[in-house]
Amino acid sequence: MIKVKYVGYLASIAGVHEEEINAENAKIRELLRLKGNVNWDEVIILVNGRPAGLDTTVKKGDEVTVLPFTSGG
Amino acid sequence: MKGWNGAILRVDLTEKKYSVQKIAPEFAAKWVGGRGFAARIIWEEVPAGADPLGPHNVLVFATGPLTGLTVPSSGKMVVAAKSPLTSGYGDGNIGSMASVEMRKAGYDAIVVKGASEKPVVLVVEDGKVSFEPADDLWGLDTFTAERRLRERYGKTAGILLIGQAGENLVRYATVISQEGRSAGRPGMGAVMGSKKLKAVVVKGTGSPEVHDPKELARIGAEAYRAIKESSMYDFWMRQGTMLTIQWSQENSVLPAYNFSEGVFDEYRGIDGYKMEEYKIGQRSCPLCNMSCGNVITDANGLESELDYENVAMLGSNIGLGDLKKVAVLNRLADMYGIDTISLGNSIGFAMELSEKGVIQEKIEWGDFDAAKQLLEDIVHRRGLGELLSLGVRRTAEKLGGDAPKYAVHVKGLEVSAYECHAAPGMALAYATSPIGAHHKDAWVIAWETKTDRLGYGREKAEKVVEFQRIRGGMFESIVACRLPWIEIGLNLEYYPKLFHAATGVTMSLEDFNAVADRIYAQIRAFWIREHGGWSREMDTPPRKWFETKLTKGPFKGVSLDPGKYQRLLDYYYEIRGWDSRGVPRRTTLEKLGLADVAEQLSKVVKLEP
Numbered sequence: 103m104i105k106v107k108y109v110g111y112l113a114s115i116a117g118v119h120e121e122e123i124n125a126e127n128a129k130i131r132e133l134l135r136l137k138g139n140v141n142w143d144e145v146i147i148l149v150n151g152r153p154a155g156l157d158t159t160v161k162k163g164d165e166v167t168v169l170p171f172t173s174g175g
Numbered sequence: 176m177k178g179w180n181g182a183i184l185r186v187d188l189t190e191k192k193y194s195v196q197k198i199a200p201e202f203a204a205k206w207v208g209g210r211g212f213a214a215r216i217i218w219e220e221v222p223a224g225a226d227p228l229g230p231h232n233v234l235v236f237a238t239g240p241l242t243g244l245t246v247p248s249s250g251k252m253v254v255a256a257k258s259p260l261t262s263g264y265g266d267g268n269i270g271s272m273a274s275v276e277m278r279k280a281g282y283d284a285i286v287v288k289g290a291s292e293k294p295v296v297l298v299v300e301d302g303k304v305s306f307e308p309a310d311d312l313w314g315l316d317t318f319t320a321e322r323r324l325r326e327r328y329g330k331t332a333g334i335l336l337i338g339q340a341g342e343n344l345v346r347y348a349t350v351i352s353q354e355g356r357s358a359g360r361p362g363m364g365a366v367m368g369s370k371k372l373k374a375v376v377v378k379g380t381g382s383p384e385v386h387d388p389k390e391l392a393r394i395g396a397e398a399y400r401a402i403k404e405s406s407m408y409d410f411w412m413r414q415g416t417m418l419t420i421q422w423s424q425e426n427s428v429l430p431a432y433n434f435s436e437g438v439f440d441e442y443r444g445i446d447g448y449k450m451e452e453y454k455i456g457q458r459s460c461p462l463c464n465m466s467c468g469n470v471i472t473d474a475n476g477l478e479s480e481l482d483y484e485n486v487a488m489l490g491s492n493i494g495l496g497d498l499k500k501v502a503v504l505n506r507l508a509d510m511y512g513i514d515t516i517s518l519g520n521s522i523g524f525a526m527e528l529s530e531k532g533v534i535q536e537k538i539e540w541g542d543f544d545a546a547k548q549l550l551e552d553i554v555h556r557r558g559l560g561e562l563l564s565l566g567v568r569r570t571a572e573k574l575g576g577d578a579p580k581y582a583v584h585v586k587g588l589e590v591s592a593y594e595c596h597a598a599p600g601m602a603l604a605y606a607t608s609p610i611g612a613h614h615k616d617a618w619v620i621a622w623e624t625k626t627d628r629l630g631y632g633r634e635k636a637e638k639v640v641e642f643q644r645i646r647g648g649m650f651e652s653i654v655a656c657r658l659p660w661i662e663i664g665l666n667l668e669y670y671p672k673l674f675h676a677a678t679g680v681t682m683s684l685e686d687f688n689a690v691a692d693r694i695y696a697q698i699r700a701f702w703i704r705e706h707g708g709w710s711r712e713m714d715t716p717p718r719k720w721f722e723t724k725l726t727k728g729p730f731k732g733v734s735l736d737p738g739k740y741q742r743l744l745d746y747y748y749e750i751r752g753w754d755s756r757g758v759p760r761r762t763t764l765e766k767l768g769l770a771d772v773a774e775q776l777s778k779v780v781k782l783e784p
């Protein structure tokens with residue numbers, strides 16, 4: 103299983119906060135519920151808490167987090 | 176002059192006198208307003224070495240040419256003075272009807288000097304100024320005192336006031352308005368207290384004359400609409416800045432246990448979703464359509480207005496994972512008029528000192544009752560609270576031994592709610608903020624996460640300067656809230672357009688950058704004059720981020736690298752045109768139109784060419 107978490111308004115767009123996807127290996131872009139409806143420059147992707155990109159390959163047990171590019175108030 | 180009222184109300188509390196000073200158009204163009212006005216006035220009028228809690232300190236309430244106009248989130252003003260916490264320049268911004276009313280009353284700023292012998296309320300109604308006795312209000316919390324003033328002066332009066340923390344000269348007392356808006360982290364409330372100024376009440380019946388009212392209304396309406404149409408708007412209206420709890424947790428920058436960790440196991444107990452469960456309302460600064468003050472009922476059933484900073488500092492940073500209890504502390508802080516950030520930092524500091532055996536008192540992480548007691552003791556300056564009321568730097572100096580290792584501040588101002596063991600760019604932003612460690616001038620964590628999270632490259636220093644120019648320069652001087660831009664993505668180009676429609680003066684974003692650089696150099700000059708020189712240590716993040724490592728989360732084992740940080744600081748100085756000590760070069764000052772500052776400064780330090 104690969105866990106995918108959506109944070110903030112991205113969860114509203116994706117329609118879920120988090121989900122487990124049954125996959126061994128995958129590129130992050132194949133796993134996301136966000137497609138043409140977001141500006142990728144304004145999205146941060148983390149794998150196990152460390153910065154990653156849409157084309158990063160993840161494996162079973164990894165956790166992908168997708169966050170808005172906020173600006174800390 | 177259009178856009179500006181062109182007038183400053185000058186008040187002398189010792190003599191109980193006032194006068195109105197005209198603002199020269201060149202002065203307005205050079206400093207714009209808000210922080211720009213404040214920085215220059217404080218430089219010119221606070222004598223070097225003046226006691227920040229003495230009559231010679233000057234308290235400035237300054238709006239900008241966009242303040243109070245029908246443009247997004249423009250109900251703000253800057254409150255500034257020499258800081259009793261840092262002994263340098265201090266300021267903060269506040270959203271309040273007082274900003275709008277000050278502009279309607281015909282002033283761009285109110286400058287207060289001297290000190291009253293007895294408690295006083297300054298009442299400004301258009302051209303009429305009076306000094307009303309405040310003996311009956313002295314000793315009251317800000318909520319009660321404001322309600323009384325409202326009964327006297329009406330529902331729409333603009334009111335700024337202090338609580339017991341300001342009266343008792345707690346070094347991080349703030350100025351409060353509308354039961355929860357707070358300004359001036361570096362002790363602006365204590366400065367008011369030292370002048371025995373309990374409150375400022377402002378009412379106006381006019382409105383500032385603008386260059387092109389139609390154009391201003393058109394662009395203003397378009398900008399309000401753009402905010403509402405943003406894809407981020409709906410979620411923002413649900414959680415506001417409270418989303419940042421989860422965001423910071425995921426990014427390992429949520430301060431936990433006095434900035435020892437960047438993740439907090441109980442974060443779900445204090446996050447935006449938890450807040451939504453308890454939410455009963457939403458409050459806003461005037462003229463804003465993205466109200467970010469989320470109100471919940473606290474553990475005592477009373478209303479408390481929350482945002483990210485106060486929840487992180489009074490929650491995860493002291494190991495407290497119960498939002499309703501955090502809300503109790505937050506409400507008390509607002510009532511007493513004390514900065515929630517420095518308070519959460521001070522309580523966390525005390526908890527760590529207790530854990531490490533530096534002090535005898537037993538104060539456990541997450542102990543709500545102990546935290547509440549400490550809050551009361553700080554506000555009333557008793558026991559350990561007396562010491563902590565001075566801020567963590569002075570407390571650490573007085574305790575000696577290992578205490579300074581755990582004091583998380585820059586220039587004496589406690590760090591706000593971003594943990595930076597694993598965020599060198601943000602650490603630089605804190606270290607070079609012109610008031611001490613605050614995030615309002617530059618916040619670069621999202622950007623560094625997306626580029627090179629643990630890197631120390633020159634582009635990080637460039638990014639910090641870029642944000643300082645926009646956030647700390649333009650927004651703090653036009654005076655409007657930066658959140659429509661940074662949180663909702665409102666196009667920055669709106670601001671020069673709105674500025675032109677208001678004032679008739681054409682300024683590009685680059686021109687605003689030049690004003691920002693002037694303001695930063697002016698503020699830096701003030702600090703140098705106060706300190707009789709400068710050293711790089713003053714622009715260095717807290718020791719803790721270098722000397723300890725994160726023990727949890729994805730960045731476990733990470734700390735800041737002292738050598739690489741020094742290189743980053745070199746880049747920063749270079750970009751600013753400051754020398755390797757952090758002192759602006761003579762040529763830099765001259766280029767910014769500050770030859771007179773160079774002249775004065777050269778009597779304190781040798782200026783590099």
Ligand code: SF4
Nearest residue numbers: 248460463467656658
């Ligand atoms: S966004 Fe928040 S802080 Fe800014 S003006 Fe609106 S309510 Fe005030």
